[in-house]
Amino acid sequence: MKKIYNAAHIYMIVGLVSGFYYREVTKIKHFTGDSQLGLVHTHVLALGMLFFLIVLMLEKQFALSTVKLFGWFFWVYNAGLAVTVAMMTLHGTLTVLGHGSGAAIALVAGLGHILLTVGLILFFITLGKRIPARREIADRGAAPAEPLADA
Template sequence: MKKLFYSAFAYMVIGVLSGLFYREFTKGKDFSGFTQLSVVHTHLLTLGFIVLLIVLILEKLFSLSKSRLFGWFFWTYNAGLVLTAAIMVVHGMMQVNGNTDVSAAIPGIAGLGHILLSAGMVFLFLALRTRLFGPDSKHDVGLPVALAG
């Protein structure tokens, strides 16, 4: 539970600081227009701070960390969020500095980050399902609730 609390807090701090960085960096470069830097702030606050606070509530209610899948969720999701946010910062700084020639690696790495985020969410739901219905439940074999009876 402490891991979730401190992670959510860290994403809140980094999210706020990324908003400050965006404002100051673009102002210092006299840049106006869209840049990836403008959405790093909201990504970190929403996907990091808010989502992990919701998971913290779910942990308190259902003891998610008792599921063996919880660790997979936590590390996969955080790796995806850090990778996504980092590549957004790199791409945004390139945009502000006027570099319009973007290597195919930038969207490729961003895509990998999004894939990790998605996989993390799948692990979260699998862990939640295990904690809600139990490992011996007929619901845990992947049958829709309506079919499982």
């Protein structure tokens, strides 16, 4: 659980620093247009900090880390987010500085998104393995929820 908390905490710091970086770089360069740099702050806070705070709650409830795939999810997702955010920052900074970005940045950013997608798939597989089936709930003595009637 500490590893998940630390990830959320680090993403909170990176998210806040990226917002500060965006504000200062655009102010220094008198940049008023749109760039990916303005999106880094919210991406890091949402896909990093908030996501891992939710994972932390799910870990507490379902012991996700007991599933072998959890480690794979954790590292693949973090790698994907790091690559994606790095490329967004690079592309946005180049835009603010008045330079174009090449196909290589788009390619690496695409790889980051692929890693994020694989990480999310691993997360949902992991979560699915830890959510008890209706039979297991009934065996523990808890009444399963009634299915909703079609209206």
